[in-house]
Amino acid sequence: MKRRIYLKMHTLEDAKRVFLDEAPLRPLDSELIRVEDSSSRVTSSPVFAKISSPQYHSSAMDGIVVRSTDTIGVSEVRPKVLILGKDAEYINTGDPIPSEFDAVIMIENVHKIDDNRIEIREAAKPWQHIRIIGEDLVKGELILPSNHKIRAQDIGAMLAGGVVDVEVYKKPKVCIVPTGSELVEPGERLEIGNIIEFNSRILSDLIKNWGGEVTRHEILDDDYDLIKNSIESLIDKFDIILIIAGSSAGSEDYTPSIIEELGSLLVHGVCIMPGKPVALGIIGDIPIVGIPGYPVSAIIAMEEFVKPLIFKMLGLKAIKRRSIKAKVKQKIQSKVGMEERIRVNLGYFKEKEWGYVAVPLKKGSGIITSMVRADGILRVPKLLEGFDKETEVEVELLRDEEIIKKNILLVGSHDNALEILQNELKVKYQDINLLLINVGSLGGLMAMKRGETHITGIHLLDTETGEYNIPFVKKILSDLEVILINLVYREQGLILKRGNPKKINGLEDLIREDVHFINRQRGAGTRVLLDYKLGELNLDKSKIKGYDTEVFTHLAVSAAVKDSSIDVGLGIRASSNVFGLDFIPIAKERYDLVIPKVYYELENIQKVIEIIRGEEFKKKVEALGGYDTSSTGEVIFEG
């Protein structure tokens, strides 16, 4: 099979026009369903009341029903006695008004004399406290127009109007076809080269939320004829077909060719990132979409093409996400000619005034967790090279603004204790999210200087004084008043494969020919520590194989040691423990939280400190191993 290259790439607008506006589309059938079961369905014809509501003149109050003419002239000073069963009758809310009466007096204004007689002290206007026939709905009245998405109150109104069945559009039937010989089902045994097929489950949930009905096809191997024949057999049974993966330019990317053979390939490749390798086509009047295999690309392709398609079929307009204005505090680069979507976290920060700041998350379209963590999406228009720092941008929201405003950003060094903190906070205060962005200790201080984080976490050894953290804070955050609070003391050391097969005994062994190392990124406190220790021992770092291979967390170091050809890395004992690896201690270091005074007294931040100081938190952290919490929560420095 030849690799295929993209047809002419389409702009997003062009692709939408060709696929959503111009391509033929088979209309959805309607069906009659019970009103009780119609929640979130969409009316396919107008709904008119079959009966009036109320169906008869009825009492709007608990009280007595009277003839208004009998009450003329009655007042506090001229009360009147009425005979029950003759001049008046007790009546409850909703009861029909007997035809001889025409007004209701509220029970609060009725004075009982005995079982047969009552006294009233005010006149009743004709028709007072009476709900006239049809007050709510009149037979023949329009209750709901066509193309209306049914809500709880609509169900109530239809039933009140005597409507028990309602005509709605059938749900668009969407078939999802995952392809790829490397795919295995969740829970199945994973071999090297296998990938868990989770994209179809994301798509499936999106489609259900948008009002479609999902059928998931079994995984198909990368076999041109197998995929082609399977798709062919689905055409008559579904309204939309989605093929996951195989739409890119690899040697086993068959989707565009198959669409072309069975129908028309309208678009292959769209100028959006993530989401570029999407394929859009029709077979007859059935839309078919090649969804990119990377999960973030898949979600974006779904939102740009499949959501509006389903909404169009259902006669609805898709509503844009809400957006807010935010500033970016670092230069954001983007490729000209591509409309980029950057996942960001958002925080509410104070400079001269309070306002939102957007902090970009990792870009990779394979990083599904970026969609889990993001607060919003920043679109970089096609013709921009990105944004300069301090630019005000528009961010589409993935969470409610009310929640986002309470976000606490913690951009800085990674530590397992922070995840415990994050979870404890969520359990105790459901609306406060602690967002952890791992950029290392120096990165954290720089983010704080830029005004991108409420808290940073650092463990930086000053190699001249041997002092931790404070010298760096004084230097980098010289024009900011901050408070340092100890989070933990922790053990750093060499993380080794279980049983230490390469017999590594210390840092001296890192320069051995047969030893592969994995490093932390520049600016990470752990890397600072490594360089300091290598210097002490006069070891030449250029001799270390893998010194330039960088990962961003302790856990990532451990994972690489556990499951790849890498033998050793430097990291904390807790992360070594997670993987059951061997560990040789190198240093005990202090990990502190830095909080600017302007945020320190905020209710949210105080809640964080309250949790850090609690016994529950310390106990859970100690249980990870390699931690000393004897100073946890103490103020280390103010200035």
Next chain:
Amino acid sequence: MKRRIYLKMHTLEDAKRVFLDEAPLRPLDSELIRVEDSSSRVTSSPVFAKISSPQYHSSAMDGIVVRSTDTIGVSEVRPKVLILGKDAEYINTGDPIPSEFDAVIMIENVHKIDDNRIEIREAAKPWQHIRIIGEDLVKGELILPSNHKIRAQDIGAMLAGGVVDVEVYKKPKVCIVPTGSELVEPGERLEIGNIIEFNSRILSDLIKNWGGEVTRHEILDDDYDLIKNSIESLIDKFDIILIIAGSSAGSEDYTPSIIEELGSLLVHGVCIMPGKPVALGIIGDIPIVGIPGYPVSAIIAMEEFVKPLIFKMLGLKAIKRRSIKAKVKQKIQSKVGMEERIRVNLGYFKEKEWGYVAVPLKKGSGIITSMVRADGILRVPKLLEGFDKETEVEVELLRDEEIIKKNILLVGSHDNALEILQNELKVKYQDINLLLINVGSLGGLMAMKRGETHITGIHLLDTETGEYNIPFVKKILSDLEVILINLVYREQGLILKRGNPKKINGLEDLIREDVHFINRQRGAGTRVLLDYKLGELNLDKSKIKGYDTEVFTHLAVSAAVKDSSIDVGLGIRASSNVFGLDFIPIAKERYDLVIPKVYYELENIQKVIEIIRGEEFKKKVEALGGYDTSSTGEVIFEG
């Protein structure tokens, strides 16, 4: 049974504190469910990755995998040939990196020489285009904290992290018990005095949307022991019990007494309107709520008490509805001491600047259609008597602002053709809502003068000149430039019971002793017409029985004639036809739409006019009977 009066009425805050914060609450159990089925469920413990993703170093691109050291010094001017199978291998996105290689070159930059050899023209940095183990998720990493509501991307991330089952809170089990001897199920035969039980269906949908699981109990008659015994038998089986109706002060309102007998009645009566007659209690640690029987009151009681209760059980915080600022253009009265909730429509209007205006809908808590039609809810605080006109108020939104901004308000006279227009507009342009508010012709002109409507519909006969509409527009809207467009000509006449049992032959018969009339509200064009015709005939309107009974639409007149002791009303033929009633024509009148020039050119308004001028609309209107569309869409007047 004695009528019971309210215990001390509680303020809303007090009632919430007593019921939601202070009362004991049995915690929900957790259950382990498949991640695939976990959409919208709430995690009850933190979710950590069981495996890393990717699980191995893998290619991030389609291309070739190489040793970076082999490529040192390679450039456009110093290309290098690599032997496939020795120096390089083809690789697809996601494939594992063989352990002898450490970099990927994109396929776009690979130049094929023959089947065994390729040429590269750039150096590869170590680890370029490689996804390192754990790039997305590292084993042991926190994927989701506790108390997190699961979304599509969360499902993807959990599966990517090797998590196939997730611990979530069990859905709160809510039992809804409708009570009332007058209730019948939807679709059952209705006798006078029967009411369709639709409240439980509204509640049911709300609870499902909030994350609860609903069981609907069969309808219980108003029988103290029956209700008490039924509730008693439900206590062990549910987490929340809702009793609909019987919580007020009528003679058959048993709910508060039953709660008191079985457990503790914490609150009876809350200072909100609608929603006052709510009863809140606990039986052991099971919350029990007496929900008012009027549907709007029921919805408000649900939102104030049951929604936060369910969210609390699930460990979530309920998010407030979004709100916007709007002006009111008429005085809004409210009872001091009660926190009132007023349903409003919203429109975007131009005065000096563009801004939202809130137009109140009918107040009655029995009017479920007010919840169908409303765009938002205006809260009048407890201690205010209401709002003066021109006050800026905060309105909680029931629809998306994007939709609301496109709303077209048509406050004015009612005509059946308007409902056709409303539906046609929705079918053709899904995001434009035409909101019909029936206040009669004069009411419509006054609303336009106040700046509360984009269009008004009028049919007003000037009794001096015999001319329709224009004299009123000139007088009332003297400082506004408007355009009049004809909607229809239509027949007005007497609407009579089928077969005309009272032998009514004309307006002269209205003053007969045995004839009961129903009138339209003051300011309605139909009432103006009636008074004019009565004057022509020198008939004394004080002799007409029911002259003071007012309803707001033609359909309401017809409904009253059809199904009550009322014999006759004045209205249009189309509405008489809906009910199959007899009709005696009295006049043919012109019904015009009035549109201020400032709105006339708006895209939305032009779409309305386009539909009115279309043949489809005219055909559908003619089919109603009694209409002449020969001038429909014509400009009648500009000035």
